[in-house]
Structure formats: structure tokens, C-alpha cells
Amino acid sequence: MGLTLGELAERTGTQVQGNAGLMISGVCTLQEGRADAISFLANPQYRKYLSGTQAGAVILTAGDAKDCSVPALLSNNPYVTYARVAALLYPLNDSVAGIHPSAVVATGSRIGHGASLGPLCVIEEGAQIGADVVIGPGCVVGRDVVIGAGTRLVANVTLCHGVQLGARCLIHPGAVIGSDGFGLANDQGHWLKVPQLGSVRIGDDVEIGANTSIDRGALEDTLIADGVKLDNQIQVAHNVQIGAHTAVAGCVGISGSAKIGAHCMLAGGVGVVGHLEIADGTVVTGMSMVTKSITKSGVYSSGLSAQPNDQWNKIAVRLRHLDDMARRLQALERRLGDKD
Amino acid sequence: MGLTLGELAERTGTQVQGNAGLMISGVCTLQEGRADAISFLANPQYRKYLSGTQAGAVILTAGDAKDCSVPALLSNNPYVTYARVAALLYPLNDSVAGIHPSAVVATGSRIGHGASLGPLCVIEEGAQIGADVVIGPGCVVGRDVVIGAGTRLVANVTLCHGVQLGARCLIHPGAVIGSDGFGLANDQGHWLKVPQLGSVRIGDDVEIGANTSIDRGALEDTLIADGVKLDNQIQVAHNVQIGAHTAVAGCVGISGSAKIGAHCMLAGGVGVVGHLEIADGTVVTGMSMVTKSITKSGVYSSGLSAQPNDQWNKIAVRLRHLDDMARRLQALERRLGDKD
């Protein structure tokens, strides 16, 4: 299976340079090119591989096209075009519509047209599965869950009762959506569970990574807006709100009732304290901790870079005495001031 | 379904102010009140919403009662009373006792009276399931596991062989209890697995969050005492001990053989080094790392707050030279001392 360069151009809204009839059957890197595959040049660091590439064609900007000796697709955003081309050349292995005989589907559930329910999945009472939804093996879809058209649960995903997922979402294995929030009232030293009565509502085109967990709200709902992308191993606590098209990298923890804006980026290992707001368009770099609201978009950080341990230990010891150092510096300034 | 304010007062040991016959059928926030629902005022920040609330009734302290124009429940601890009221008004959806036909139950296991075994769960040889236990869909209960009365495994929980759970525990989806500890012996550069021969023993009234993992002990058992509450995405290594009524927030990692006291609180993202002890009642704030024993209860920290990236970068550069700065400060002090 394959498409000609011309067909790819037409379907991705790009221009061909060179032989539009070239048949392309796959994608490849610039360094490890194949004659029947197309590569891309997005990161300038890889420009050095362009002249020698063995790829059949390359996706690049018009500005880079003059240095390209093989056929090309000209795009203002080569990486976006690459994503589209790759999706065309490698369509998802289409799951067969229908219900596997080993699936356990409650009689009171509704299964949309074209949906595929894999082996050993469980659909509980009152669940509504949209058209063309794919539920992979081992998934559990709880009571009254609603899943929009075209959404896929890959395998071993758990959706707790009442959770709502939009259309065209992609949920990776081990993800848990709608687990109880960590709501506890302290009753004379013992923790009393506070019933978690809200749910989780997730928009369209959301991707949720492997082993990520999203808790249901305490009273109102946890909200994940359209186009949000969550990586693996993320914890989203109860009543968090994440705005549209925000991307969150792996191992991030977001505490209860934090409200993350739209178009934000949280890098790996970031922690967000509860009950604060982060402005639209904010970027937080790796392993930083957001402890108060960010009202102005920008880049925020508190992560530290690893250094040779003997040097770091000296720094860490000095750091413990930093308040003392600051006082001594002030004292010197005062003494010198007196001398003037 | 509902209860009168008077019935709620009686069942929670609180006092009614106003119409004890008022029928309450749910809970709500102060801001988004409903006439048939009860709210609560625990956090002083929400006091401003009290006068205008549309809630049918409010749970609050006697001190706040004079400002409340709707019926009220007077409580010394409104949040605890709220938790009790919510549990009364929203009883858990009662799972039907019995074994789902798709469950795989080993003949040598014992299933208590009133237990509910959901679809596609697995109960292995020698497991003992207490009375009224609920095993949700997709859970795996290993050989010789013992589960106390009234405990619930929500869905897709894994209990490895020999694990013991107390009564009334609540285990959320994706939790893994009794996986092998990370025990390795270095044999000339290759890692040799050290068999993990202990188990995990968990007390009563313990809650364990989604995708949290608790490893079995190497020789002796990993121990989680009564009333411990663990949030999502937590790692508890082999031979850890966690004392009664300690609460651990999301994304915490506790290394092997660490001994956490009772009534501690570890905030999100905290790391605890192995083979140390933390005193009862200790609080560790977010993303801090505990590297040595804490013998005196108190609040401990090493987390840093995110700042604008350009400011943070300057700080990080200076930090790398902190040892040098300290030496230069000492040199100045010596010189000025010489001048005196």
C-alpha cells in the first residue's frame, strides 16, 4: 500500500517539488532513508543529514528546498505535515466492529454503530458507547459512563462510574479515570473518608497516557478540556481543571482544585499545589513546583541540574547556611558603610 | 430518597438550628446551593458565601450560626459532619452479593457470606475472601491472599500471593499490592535477583489510591497500619512500615525499609530515602526529600517554588558558585577583621 507524492501533497495541502508520481509507502529518518519512504526536516540540527539522505522524498520548508536533491513536499510546518503523512501511510489497524464473545456487556448498556468491544472487556449497566468506539481487551467501563464517537481505550483501561469522555479520545493502557479523590476529614486523629460525589468530564480529542490517573471531583466534576494531551504516569487530583490544548509531560502531579489554563505546557516531573490558577499559555520546566497562582503567562522554573556529587555536596552544605551568609554580607556592608 | 435535618442531626450527633423537619436529599456547595440540599462551612474563606447561599441548610460551627439565615446543623467539626452526612445521603451503590458467572474462582478458595465477585475477576487457590467483600471487575486476587470483611477492590486491582488486607479497606483501580521488592545483588557487574520472600500486611480501614504500588518484603513483611490513607501513583518499597493514620499524598516514593511513624502527613511528590525512621506526627511538605531520620515531629521541607525562568536561571548559575561565594565572603571578613 502507498500513495504518490502528489496524492500526499493534495491530502496535506502542501506543494510538490520534483516527481509527483513517486510512490511512497512509508516514513523514515533522514539518516536512515529508504527509497520508497519519505522523511522530514523540522529541526535545524538535522539539516546536515539532508544532502546525503537516501530517503525517496523529504518534507521541508521552501527555504530548505534548494538544498534538497530528492523530491520534496514543501510545507510551512514540516513536522505537522509529517504527522499527517504518517497517519495516511500507517492507518490504525482497524479493529473489527462487533462484540467479542468473551466481553461482558450489561444488558442496560447502549453500544453505538461500528463499535468494537474486545476480548474480556466489561461494560457495566447504563454505559453509553458511541459509534466507532474501540474498547480494547481487559478494559472496564463502569456504570453510566458515556464515551463519544471514535474514542479508543487501548487495553486494561479503567473508567469508573459516570465518567464522560468526548469524541476521538485515545486512552492508553493502565489509565484510570474517575477514581475517588483524596478527600479526608480529620476526626480526632483518624481520617474519615469524604464521599467523592463528582465525576470526570473529558472533552474531544484528548489523549491520556499509560498508567495516568484522574480522580473524580468531590462535589463538582474534574474537567479536562478539548485537545488536552496527558503523557504517562500523571496524577490529576479531584476538581482539577485543565484548559484546552494544554500538554502535560510524564510524572507530573496536579493537586486538588488547581486550575490550569489553556495552551499550557508542563514538563516532566512538575508538581502543582492545589487551589491555585495557572494562566493560559504558561510553560513550566522540568521538576519545578508551582506553589502559587501564575497570573502572567511565561516560562517558570525551580528545577536544579545535576552536578558532580562532590561539588553538589559542597553547595548543599553552603545552602544550609545561606541565611547566615546573607546576614554576614549585610554586616560587612554596614561596616564598610560606617567606614565611608 | 432523603432524610430530615432532624434525622441527620441524630445520626451525626449534632444540633439542629431551625426547621428539623426539612427534607434533605443531597449535598451542595455554598455557592451553588439547592433548596433540597445541605452545604457546609469549614474553611473561613467561604464565609462570604454564607449569607447569600441557596442551600436548604448548612453545617457549621455554633460560632458561625448567627450569620446563617437558613436551617443549620451545629457541629464542632463541620467538615467531619459533612463527610458523615454525605455518606448517609449517598450510600455506595450496593454491589449484588454473589459470584458473576464470568469470574474465575479457584476451588480451593473461601468466599465469605455476602461477598460480591464481579465480572472477569480471578480468585486463586487458597484465597480467603471475608464477608461482604466486593471484588470489582478485572481484579486478580493471588494465591493465599486474605481479605478482611467489608473491604472493596474497585476494579483491575492486583493482589499478589499471600498479601493480607484488613477489614473495610478501599483499593482503587490499578493498585498493585505485593509485587516483588527491588532486591538485587551485584555479581561482578550483573544484577542477581534476591528472592522476595516476605509479604504485605495491611491493617483495617486503609485506602489505597489508583495505580499505587506496594512491594512485598524481602524476608519480613511490608507493613501498613490501620487507618493509613495512600493517594494515587505512590511507590512503597519492600519492608517499609507506615504507622497508623498516616496520610500520604500522590506521587510519593518511599524507599526500602523506611519506617514512617503514625499520624504523619507526606505531601505530594515527597521522596523518602531507605533505612531511616520518621517520628510520629511528622509533616513533610511537597516535593521534599527526606534523607535522614527525623526524630522530632514537626514540619520538614526542601521543595523550591517556581519563579520566572530568567530569574531562576540567574539563581541557578549563582548556586553553582555558592561554595566560592562563601569562601570569598570569609576572605572579606578576614580582611576587614585585619583592618580593625
Added chain:
Amino acid sequence: MGLTLGELAERTGTQVQGNAGLMISGVCTLQEGRADAISFLANPQYRKYLSGTQAGAVILTAGDAKDCSVPALLSNNPYVTYARVAALLYPLNDSVAGIHPSAVVATGSRIGHGASLGPLCVIEEGAQIGADVVIGPGCVVGRDVVIGAGTRLVANVTLCHGVQLGARCLIHPGAVIGSDGFGLANDQGHWLKVPQLGSVRIGDDVEIGANTSIDRGALEDTLIADGVKLDNQIQVAHNVQIGAHTAVAGCVGISGSAKIGAHCMLAGGVGVVGHLEIADGTVVTGMSMVTKSITKSGVYSSGLSAQPNDQWNKIAVRLRHLDDMARRLQALERRLGDKD
């Protein structure tokens, strides 16, 4: 069941001191010894327990042997010998070869001799399961997965399509291997998914902990070499390479295309930024962040130790003004220089 001390010596290549006919049926700690069990002395901190031990025998070095009043195995590496002895005395509960009737096995898969497929596991089309492989309950083995001889998936493990596992691997519950990498192209503010077309290739003798996730490569494969040991709750992003015999502790996050050398050790909570290299034999201490390539093996750190909160708060405030402090120190140095 048991073995004599002489038999254990023969099978582990060690020397007996004392009664070689002593029957040993288990292992124990030095402190809580049992007459029919063998203990070990590897950590000098435990030497104080040697003289009073109730253990039937002890594994220790020839140097410690003179202080040992019970029979002993003399070893250059007592912990390695202990690991071997424990494996001999506690063989894994042998799973019965064969396919449980509730397992769902695609007709187009190949199941090796002696393999054991547990209850409610799913084996999809084209999968190749090696000899003596154990697939525990609830595991999902995707299309075209290849599993080498003797590998074990404990329970509820997910292997996505096309993943390759070597021989004698051990994969703990909740682990996900081959989930999509976090590949996104920004199309005018919206994230477009970049198809993840690579796979994951894992060598022999690899152990992967509970709820750990390893993403498939974007174009080429994510690679985990022979003998790598990954603890629980780890995130390995797409196109990461981990060299042979490297050990990674819990809660570590490794970003895309990072290349970790062989024989490295990453402690708990470490973060590794993407597209960098770490030299063979490198050690990174707890909760450090590696932000650039490490070309020289050694120990690297950036983690901070928790301190009493009031002290820490003072330090954190001073730290925010560190750049200012450095400037003021320079100013003082200049003034004093001027005075000389």
C-alpha cells in the same frame, strides 16, 4: 523440603565451615534466627548480631568466619551467595503448563512448549510465546508480540502490539510496554498526534516493576538491553535506550531519546531530560535532574535534603535573592580592592 549445608555449598561454589550435613530449609535474618534456617552477613552494621544469632548457619566472608559460632558458608560475596541460596530453597511456585480455559488465545498465535497461560489472559493474533513462558491472569499480549523463553508476566501486564521481550524476563503487575510515545506536532495551537511507528525491544534477564511504563519509539525502537532492572512507577519515553545491566529505582522519569549507558544506577525520583547521553557506569542520586549529557562516569546529584520548615523557608527566601547577594559581594570586593 530442604538442602544440607554441603549441598548448598556445592551448588553455590562456596566453602563449608562446620557441619556440612546440617539440613537447611529456609532463610532468616541474623536477629531473628531459626535453627533450620540460614542467614547472611553482608553489611558490617549487622556484624553485632553475629555472635548471638539463633540461625542454624550463616553466609559470610572468610574474614568474618572466625567470629561465627554456628556452621557457615564462606563466600567472597555473601549477598550474592544469599540470593542463590534463597532461590534454591524457595523455588518459584511452578505454574502448571497449559492454557487456562478462560484465556482468550487468537488462532494465529504460537504458544511454546511448557508455556502457562493463566486465567483471563488475552493473546492476540500473531503473538509468539516462547517455551516455558508464564502469562499470569489478566495479562494482555498484543498482536505480533514476541516473548522469549522462560519470561514471566505476573498479572495484569499489558504488552502492546509488536513488542519484543527477551528470555527470562520478569514483568510485574500493571506494567505497560509499548504504549504510544508522547509525540505531538503543534498545528496553530492545536496538538496533532504524530503516529508512533516504532516498537520496544527488550533484552534477556530484564526485570520491570509494577506500574512502570515503557513507550514505543516514534520511528525507531525504544531499546532496553540485557540485564536491565527497572523498579516500580518508572516512565521510559519513546526512543530511550538503556544500556546493559543498568538499574533504575522507583519513580524515575526518562524523557524521549535519552541514551543511558550500561552499568548505570539511577536512584529514586531522578529525572532525565530528553536527547542526551549518560556515560556507562554513571550514578545519579535521588531526585536529581540530569539536564545535559554526562560524558564522564561518576556520581551526580542535585537533590536537596529536607530540613525543619522554618529554617528551610529562610533559606528559600535568601535563595530568591542569590543573584543580588552575589552582586553585592562583588561590589564589596571591588570597594575593598579600591581601598588597598
